[in-house]
Amino acid sequence: MQDGLLLSLARLNRILEVDPANAIARVEPGVRNLAISEAVARFGFFYAPDPSSQIACSIGGNVAENAGGVHCLKYGLTVHNVAGLVVATLDGEVHELGGKGQDPLGLDLRAVVCGSEGLLGIVLEVIVRLTPLPPAKAVMLGAFHSLAAAGQAVASIISGGLIPAGLEMMDRLAIKAAEAFVHAGYPVDAEALLLCELDGTEAEVAADLLKVEAAMQTQGAFRLEVARDAASQTRLWAGRKAAFPAVGRLAPDYYCMDGTIPRGRLAQVLDEIARLSVEYGLQVANVFHAGDGNLHPLILYDANQPGELAKVAEFGGRILQCCVAVGGTVSGEHGVGVEKLDQMCDQFCPAELEQFARLKAAFDPDGLLNPGKAIPTLARCVEVGGMHVHSGTGRFQHLDRF
Amino acid sequence: MTDVATDVIERVRAARAALSTLAIRGHRSKSRLLGPPGGHADLDLELHSGITNYQPDELVITARAGTPLSDITAALDERRQCLAADPPMFAGRGTLGGAVASGLSGPSRPFRGSLRDSVLGIEVVNGLAERLRFGGEVFKNVAGFDVSRLLTGSEGALGVLLSASLRVAPKPERLEYRKATLDAAAAVTCMRTWASQSLPLSGLAWIAGELHWRLAGASSVVNEIAGKLGGVEDDPGFWTRLRDGELTINTSPTRLWRCAVPPATPPDPADICLDWAGALRWRDQDKSADFLLPGAFTCQRGSSPLRADRVTDLVRRLKDAFDPEHVFNPGLIHADTTS
Numbered sequence: 001m002q003d004g005l006l007l008s009l010a011r012l013n014r015i016l017e018v019d020p021a022n023a024i025a026r027v028e029p030g031v032r033n034l035a036i037s038e039a040v041a042r043f044g045f046f047y048a049p050d051p052s053s054q055i056a057c058s059i060g061g062n063v064a065e066n067a068g069g070v071h072c073l074k075y076g077l078t079v080h081n082v083a084g085l086v087v088a089t090l091d092g093e094v095h096e097l098g099g100k101g102q103d104p105l106g107l108d109l110r111a112v113v114c115g116s117e118g119l120l121g122i123v124l125e126v127i128v129r130l131t132p133l134p135p136a137k138a139v140m141l142g143a144f145h146s147l148a149a150a151g152q153a154v155a156s157i158i159s160g161g162l163i164p165a166g167l168e169m170m171d172r173l174a175i176k177a178a179e180a181f182v183h184a185g186y187p188v189d190a191e192a193l194l195l196c197e198l199d200g201t202e203a204e205v206a207a208d209l210l211k212v213e214a215a216m217q218t219q220g221a222f223r224l225e226v227a228r229d230a231a232s233q234t235r236l237w238a239g240r241k242a243a244f245p246a247v248g249r250l251a252p253d254y255y256c257m258d259g260t261i262p263r264g265r266l267a268q269v270l271d272e273i274a275r276l277s278v279e280y281g282l283q284v285a286n287v288f289h290a291g292d293g294n295l296h297p298l299i300l301y302d303a304n305q306p307g308e309l310a311k312v313a314e315f316g317g318r319i320l321q322c323c324v325a326v327g328g329t330v331s332g333e334h335g336v337g338v339e340k341l342d343q344m345c346d347q348f349c350p351a352e353l354e355q356f357a358r359l360k361a362a363f364d365p366d367g368l369l370n371p372g373k374a375i376p377t378l379a380r381c382v383e384v385g386g387m388h389v390h391s392g393t394g395r396f397q398h399l400d401r402f
Numbered sequence: 403m404t405d406v407a408t409d410v411i412e413r414v415r416a417a418r419a420a421l422s423t424l425a426i427r428g429h430r431s432k433s434r435l436l437g438p439p440g441g442h443a444d445l446d447l448e449l450h451s452g453i454t455n456y457q458p459d460e461l462v463i464t465a466r467a468g469t470p471l472s473d474i475t476a477a478l479d480e481r482r483q484c485l486a487a488d489p490p491m492f493a494g495r496g497t498l499g500g501a502v503a504s505g506l507s508g509p510s511r512p513f514r515g516s517l518r519d520s521v522l523g524i525e526v527v528n529g530l531a532e533r534l535r536f537g538g539e540v541f542k543n544v545a546g547f548d549v550s551r552l553l554t555g556s557e558g559a560l561g562v563l564l565s566a567s568l569r570v571a572p573k574p575e576r577l578e579y580r581k582a583t584l585d586a587a588a589a590v591t592c593m594r595t596w597a598s599q600s601l602p603l604s605g606l607a608w609i610a611g612e613l614h615w616r617l618a619g620a621s622s623v624v625n626e627i628a629g630k631l632g633g634v635e636d637d638p639g640f641w642t643r644l645r646d647g648e649l650t651i652n653t654s655p656t657r658l659w660r661c662a663v664p665p666a667t668p669p670d671p672a673d674i675c676l677d678w679a680g681a682l683r684w685r686d687q688d689k690s691a692d693f694l695l696p697g698a699f700t701c702q703r704g705s706s707p708l709r710a711d712r713v714t715d716l717v718r719r720l721k722d723a724f725d726p727e728h729v730f731n732p733g734l735i736h737a738d739t740t741s
Contacts, residue, residue, distance in 0.1 A: 019666075020598060021594050021665075021666035022594075022665055023665070024664075066544050072541075073541075076515065095714065100664035100665075101663050101664050101681055102512065102516065102662055102682070103507065103511070103516050103555070105662075106713075106717070107556055107559075107717055107720060108554065111554075112552040116547055116548075119547075120547075132598055155459045161482060161572035199600075201600065201627070203620075203623050203626050204620055204622075206622075207622050260542045261540065263459065264460060292542050293460075293542070327539060329543040329544075329545045331543070332540070333544055344546065355724070358723035359552075361719075362719035374546075
């Protein structure tokens with residue numbers, strides 16, 4: 001981009017108010033995600049969405065991406081945990097969207113700003129909803145001889161009426177990489193590993209553990225381990241949380257994909273990824289937020305090999321097309337940015353993209369915020385061949401596309 | 403179970419061409435609450451009905467807009483699931499489209515999330531008579547703007563909902579109902595104390611000098627906490643009556659304002675009911691001057707509603723972005739409303 005201005009909100013980093021009676025905190029966008037939970041812990045609360053980068057990522061960025069995290073299965077995404085936003089549009093207007101209350105009548109612009117990748121306005125203040133800290137917690141590890149069996153275990157946990165705080169899956173390559181890196185005690189002979197976190201009252205956790213154990217055993221788990229104390233829970237999570245850097249040690253470079261699928265299609269999509277892995281001659285390690293069907297295939301490659309970067313991008317694109325084809329989405333939580341613009345053409349038709357463009361124009365008529373991101377132009381979609389557009393039939397030709 | 407989407411699109415196209423307006427209708431169960439939409443002609447969605455995809459293992463249900471909420475809850479109940487937000491069914495009626503378009507949630511809202519929280523995707527006809535799909539049937543989805551949640555609670559001002567996909571929740575294994583005598587101020591204090599703990603609550607409301615609470619979850623947990631919190635046994639029907647307006651809208655002789663407030667706000671003497679652990683107040687207009695809060699609105703048997711929306715230029719531009727000729731629901735939410 002030429003002649004662009006970079007607007008950093010990093011120094012808007014004050015926690016403006018912690019209001020335990022209303023179970024909210026008012027913070028500036030540059031406040032780190034984890035800093036909120038640290039500031040409110042003494043009142044018995046935490047801020048639930050916890051992306052793996054929570055030690056460094058800012059709440060403003062979380063709003064822009066509608067960030068999730070390993071606990072979003074139970075506690076929701078950023079949009080579920082933000083009660084209000086103060087947003088400036090480029091005409092100089094400052095908008096209070098939502099607030100300390102819940103669901104006032106009228107259009108909910110707060111919800112559409114969440115996940116808008118900075119295209120609609122500049123977030124100046126975030127009112128986050130706080131969640132009471134659960135008194136008890138346990139993590140269960142289950143090792144399986146096949147990904148399909150682990151997938152079945154996930155299905156039976158959830159259809160059995162349980163929504164665990166976290167439910168994560170790793171495949172053989174990811175398990176081995178993580179174990180070699182952080183020595184979490186993972187079974188390296190497993191084809192699939194499940195990590196299930198349960199929280200609530202003591203009685204609740206105890207009851208839920210029995211259900212999860214039964215579900216995993218029924219699906220043939222050959223090893224089960226329960227971590228009841230904080231130290232062993234941290235150890236079990238350490239392998240999962242370090243999975244990306246661990247896989248990073250296996251090859252000079254890796255490309256992290258992010259798509260969501262209906263969970264029932266997991267085996268089918270993994271087969272397709274395995275097939276593509278052979279076709280492209282590139283290894284893939286798989287890490288999933290299993291409870292919500294969010295896949296993170298990590299494609300290993302070497303950017304120094306001529307042509308390999310283009311090859312990996314194409315491979316990744318085909319994984320995302322597969323996600324769309326089974327009824328999923330090209331981005332579960334990492335966003336579209338510029339990287340996935342082409343795949344947006346697979347997921348949305350011209351009229352839908354034009355509706356996005358008009359929505360953008362309602363907030364930012366001159367297209368000045370984050371130009372070229374998140375929503376592809378129709379021209380781009382035509383070029384990548386993902387879309388057929390009759391010339392001149394598009395509406396609002398006078399609007400600049402971004 | 404019928405699909406009349408083609409007819410709906412044709413009606414929108416014709417209305418747009420004729421510069422006329424449409425009032426989008428389902429069961430008409432919320433007319434008293436939100437006001438009947440204006441419009442030259444009714445666009446009835448009741449015929450556009452049927453559950454099109456229900457995947458209990460995936461925690462998702464998709465149905466056409468005219469599907470009765472009662473059909474949806476019955477289908478979920480068979481698989482021991484439910485809508486976590488428990489949207490109101492006034493006089494036992496209401497459609498999925500109406501529930502999403504109004505965005506109203508029941509008493510479990512502060513504990514189990516709002517209806518908007520559970521919306522995963524929608525199909526909509528915009529003011530250009532285009533059939534569009536946003537979101538989908540998966541929980542984590544950040545591709546494109548979150549139009550589904552913007553349209554939730556938009557009262558049909560931006561488009562005609564054709565179908566919606568909602569995340570569903572497991573039905574709690576056990577429910578317990580308790581109440582205790584308490585004045586309003588003490589009730590707010592108690593509500594906030596309990597709401598700030600990790601308790602298996604799914605309802606916490608005060609009305610007529612009594613605090614009511616509902617516990618939901620695994621039997622062992624519910625029994626344990628029920629013992630700790632005390633109180634006396636309550637009528638389980640209380641929560642349905644509260645949800646469906648029978649204790650507020652239907653009983654009050656005067657105009658009531660439904661106010662969304664920070665939950666720890668001290669009670670106003672005019673508050674006849676505190677719901678949502680304090681965040682929702684039903685305030686008697688005759689006894690208070692403090693009701694014109696942002697997003698508040700009224701309802702009263704036999705009189706037209708009033709509302710205190712803040713209709714900004716941004717809201718007007720959004721209306722234009724979806725419905726440039728202002729075909730849909732004149733008088734609700736958008737530019738035609740006086741703020």
